[in-house]
Amino acid sequence: MNRQQPSPMPSHRYRDIFAKVPVAPVDRTWPDRRITAAPLWVPVDLRDGNQALAEPMDPERKREFFELMVAIGYKEIEVGYPSASQTDFDFVRLLATSDLVPDDVTIVVFTPARPDLIARTVESVAGMKGDVVIHMYAATAPVWRDVVLRKSRDELASMIYAGSEEIQRLAGDSVRFQFSPEVYNLTEPDYVLKLADRLTKQWDAAPERPVILNLPATIEAATPNVYADQIEYMHQNLPRRDGVILSVHPHNDRGTGIACAELAVLAGAQRVEGCIFGNGERTGNVDIATLALNLHAQGVDPMIDFSDIDGIRAVVEHCTRMPIHPRHPYVGExxxxxxxxxxxxxxxxxxxxxxxxxxxVPYLPIDPADVGRGYEAVVRVNSQSGKGGIAHVLESVYGIKLSDEREFARHVQRRTDETGREATASELKALYEEVYGCSN
Known part of the structure; x- marks a missing residue:
């Protein structure tokens, strides 16, 4: 038996996840649950996704993307970081002074917990019709507190409370409040719980005017079950729980962002932030199109219309200037x-x-027609293909029924081995006519 040899990579420089991820003392119930309804989806393509682009979207692309999200059914959309750039500020002002925002769509804007940036953010949404959420964030994990912000737990908490009070002073009842303890998944759970208690009390969180507590896995650092425990801990222990919308914002550093989001919903999350096809910093934000279509594949209405997925892909690729991989779930070619x-x-x-x-139908988790795809590309022929696939292509495209599928498959195999290429339907028909001396 061959034995695996140690790799030359310096794995000793990294700690086991449980040495750095705070354990949430939770009475775990999420493994026995099932997702039976879609969460509230909140696309952040115009803010978080836009920040991750080599060439950020210009106003025309932002508007096209926004109109797409409204058209396919998103009811809450994070539209920008208005204090970060004049382009973002101007786009938010466009939404505030036009008829682009339907009455049933909530607009979210993003700000750090800094008074000058909060003031700029509040200015950007002045006059916005309908529901507006101001989303304030601050990094709370120990490494960020110690290395980036250089603040103690108490000093950081004071900064967060001051930012929340400033939003309330400037905007009052005209907005709702959202708070993200950035890098929640690496933050002490008791610290975030204390922050949430103070903030939800300050904003008088109630079912008719809920506060959003968003818990990001900003740097994915552990297996999805650990994140689920962290979410369920907050779900079970939050004060004024009926007045809080518990939200998650997973990233994909370990490649398990979708799994983290699904388990988080099982654990009590009611709202999921992400990008439609997963664009975002580093390996991306969670892919909320895949999440939605995973529900569809299980018989649960995702509440978003992906029936023209190729049209959606075309807009996303145009606006982000990035191609979508041919193997991307549900949308890839x-x-x-x-x-x-x-x-x-x-x-x-x-x-x-x-x-x-x-x-x-084996190997097809959903009917391609559900997302606007035809059946002509379901079976394609190359040197790896068999007699059934070849027969399917000829019959479905040209109505040709082979009398001896195995014999003709040998001819196709020789041809594709020689060329090393895929054989198109028209090439298969031409070969059929060549072999059997007939046309159909």
Whole structure:
């Protein structure tokens, strides 16, 4: 038996996650729960996603992206960081002074806990119709407190309380309040609970005017079950819980941002912030399109319309100037495509018995038609393909039924091995006519 050898990488320089992630003392119930309804989705593409772009969106792209999000059904949208740039400020002012914002859409703007930046933020939303949320953040984890902010726990808490009071002084009842203890997942749970108690009391949190407590996994540092425990700890212990919307904002540094979000919802989160296809700093924010379509695949209405997913992708790619990977869940060019012979055979047989009832086609978790895709690209032929896939393409595209699928598959295999390329439907038809000396 071969034994694995130690790698040359300096793994000894890093600590086990439990040496740096505070343990949340929780009466764990989330593993037994199921997601039966969509959370409140809050796309942050125009703020957090925009900050992560090499070329931030200009006003025209921001407007196009905003109109897309409204059109497909988002009811709460974070639209910018108005104190960070004149472009962001001007875009928020455009929304405040135009008819672009429907009455049922809540606008969110983002600010650090600094008086001058808070004032600029409040100025940006003056006159905004409908519900407005001012989202204030401060980094709370020990490394950020000690290295970046150089403040003690008490000093940082005082800065946060002062920022909250300044928002209330300047905006009063015209806005709702959201607070994010940035890097929550690396912050002592008791510290955040104390902050939340003071802030929700100050804002008189109540079901009719709830405060949003957003708990980011800003730097994903542990397995998703740890984040779920941290969320459930807050869910179980928050004062004025019925007056608080518990929100999460996972990132994807470990590649498990989607899993973190799903487990967080099981653990009591009611609201999920992210970007439609996961754009964001480093490895990205959580992908809220994938999250929504995961629900759809389980029979739960995601409450967002992805029935034209290619149209949505086109707008996102245009606005962000970034391509979406061909293997990206649900939206990628190749995600409903099978090249492997065994997969193709199973899909073909599944289509043959599929009726209008429950969708049960092997290897296709959802019907591609649900998101506006056709079936012509579900089976494509290359050197890895089998007789069933080849027969499916000829029959579905040209109505040609092979009398001997195995024999013709050998001809196709020789051709694709020689060329090293995919064989298109028209090439398969031409080969069929060449082999059998007929046309159809």
């Amino acid at each position: 190749l995600v409903y495509t099978a090249f492997s012979g065994t997969h193709q055979d199973a899909i073909r047989k599944g289509f043959a018995v599929q009726d209008d009832g429950l969708w049960e």
